[in-house]
Amino acid sequence: MIAAVVATVMAIGAGAPLALLLAKRRVDARVLPEAYLLGIGVEAAALFGLALCGVPWSRASAIGAVLVIAAIFVRPASWAHAVRPYHGMDVITVILVAGYARFATVASPTDADYIGIWGMKARAFDAVRGIDWAFLAQPYNAFAHADYPLLVPLAYDFQAIVAGAWIDRWAGVLNVGFAVATLLAVRAFLAAETRPLFAALGTLALVPLACSPWIGLAEGAMVAFGTIALLEARAGELTRAAIFLGLAASCKNEGLTLIAAVALALVIAGEGRRIVRLWPAIVIPLPWLIVSRAHGLHGDLGAGDVFGRALGHLADPMPLVRAIAASPPGRPLFWVGIALALAIGIRRVVRRERFLAAAIVLQALAFLAAYVVTPHDVSWHVRWSWERLLMQLVVPLGFLAFVSMLEEPRA
């Protein structure tokens, strides 16, 4: 546990210089969660860089590399504080998150995808103190999705390097960190829109959505990076958004489609000329995309006759429709509430929240597109991923529902 706490504090420290730089030296409530998330990205980047340079991972090399990357963003400056007050209701949020933290760390993650993908890669890399390209490239290890980006396994490895041993049940601390960062950021964004009580209530309602039940998988990371990217872009902070988009694309391939969704949503919102400011979103995942292809790693969705599969599924869409109908994401009551909220605030959604609404819809369509080109049995693919994928979008969707119900500010 000590190593998990140390790795968390180190992440905040490693990400703080960049978070402060991006916040334009204004210490608001988003700086802390963003510092943590950026720090996780810095830790993963440090291990990735060391592996590419052929430097074996050790406590000294890993921490040294993190310090070097963090130091690049240090700027001597005075900071303005702009943290809004919290509310008594936030205590209930803290209690619920404590329950989630207990759930996430009660045992080593048991999900088959942790054991067969995320945790397995982390353990394989930890054993050789570097990225085991030979392991990834073996055709019989294809089940481990060798083409998936490595931010999450590398974050486990950083924690293991700090601990000096495999992290076992403390792997779940990363899930908790992602959930807390998501909630702190959402709380800050809601506080900018409404009274502290409503911001606290809105955050409390979103706790179960930010606290991903898929412990050990990259879903929690995707929720955190993706949500903050969307909310920063909504706030007009495109450089901040782009960096979190890049980190989302370093967690899962859905992060790449999220970049496209945000770019298209900017066009729909009439902000198309600002798309160029999303360049960090491309630059951040680019090294992995190049190196992984150079090692011959590729995914299953793009393999074989993609066009033929797409035509086949589009000519007979009923298996896909039936599969989605048979895998409802979450409880109907939640979706009734979302629909009612968006109906109440439809004018605000159309006038002021077009970007966020469009980005969410476009990303959901990208999920569906994956099923159209899937080489797997579509009902199997939908059954094992649809709810998990859609849960990546429910925090920003809940945020959209809440803010759409708020009274529009008078001109």
Place this chain on the structure above:
Amino acid sequence: MPRLRAILAVAAFAAIAAGAFQPLYVQMLFANAPRMRAAFEELPYRRLPGLRRLMLDVVRTTPPGARIAMYAPFKEWDGGYGYAFRRAPFLLAGRRVLPMLEPDRDQPTGRYLGEAEYVVCWRGCPPIDGFRQAWRSADGELLVRAR
């Protein structure tokens, strides 16, 4: 009209909060953690009882870097073999796990046996040329390459 809007907004918020609520996170505050931990330990391997213990025994008795072929008495990848093979590398971290069934064709294969130093078999091993028994337990067997 503003009053109706407020009522609907409260209803929408309540539906979202109630629909998203996860009682497990409240129950976890009062859960017996050690008992849960014990139950969760075997959970990912429950369809092949003893697999986890067998792999941990292999870790104890093979050196880091060892190349270990994996045998399980299933003829189909999705019918049981893949279940064991997908889980083995996590438990055998630091060792190279080699398949004895072709993933795409459900065909038994010996093409990786040439590089294997050990063969681990869930439950028991068939006769395999060039290997001798290192040990056997209730969960399975480890063969080592005969010198």
